[in-house]
Amino acid sequence: MSTEPRTVTVNLLVTKPLEIEEPDWCVGHRDDHAQFRPDLTHNGPEVSARIDLRRGPAKFLTAWISHAPYGELAPEPQPILAINVGADTLSCDPDGVRSFTNLVRAHCDVLDQLATELERVRGGAQ
Structure with a gap:
């Protein structure tokens, strides 16, 4: 058995603050800890359509402005x-x-047609 000290090389993630420009529409960052510069994403406020369901309110078609200026896989210019x-x-x-939005509007027209058909079906079923 050797009496020499053993050594190992371990990769460390060195962290340091990085000051970046933030657009005026950005509402801040959920987590102020990004491991790498490409992880930084600016997000604006979310807007959603809301509907009251029997089990409570639900939101859908949530949208927000987003920008990942340093994204490695898909940088967004x-x-x-x-x-x-x-x-x-x-x-x-x-x-x-x-x-x-044009597709959604067209689909809403189809839903209106289905509502008319549903009225017919319900009227005939009574």
Whole structure:
């Protein structure tokens, strides 16, 4: 058995404060601890449609302005609109937002048609 001291190399995450510019629309950061610069994301206030369900209020189509200026996998050169749709979040530029809202409006027309059909079905079932 050796009497020499054993050594090991361990990678340490060195942290230090990083001062960054924050846009006036950013509402702050949920966590002031980012491991790497690409983890930094600016987010604006969330807006949601709200509906009262039997089990209580629910919100849907939550959206906010977001910008990940240093993102490694998908750096965003410009802020985008993040739209939460179910379990997915869409990242849209202004044209993408307009395409999305046109699709939602068209779908609302279909829902109105279904409401008319439902009235007919209910009237016939009585």
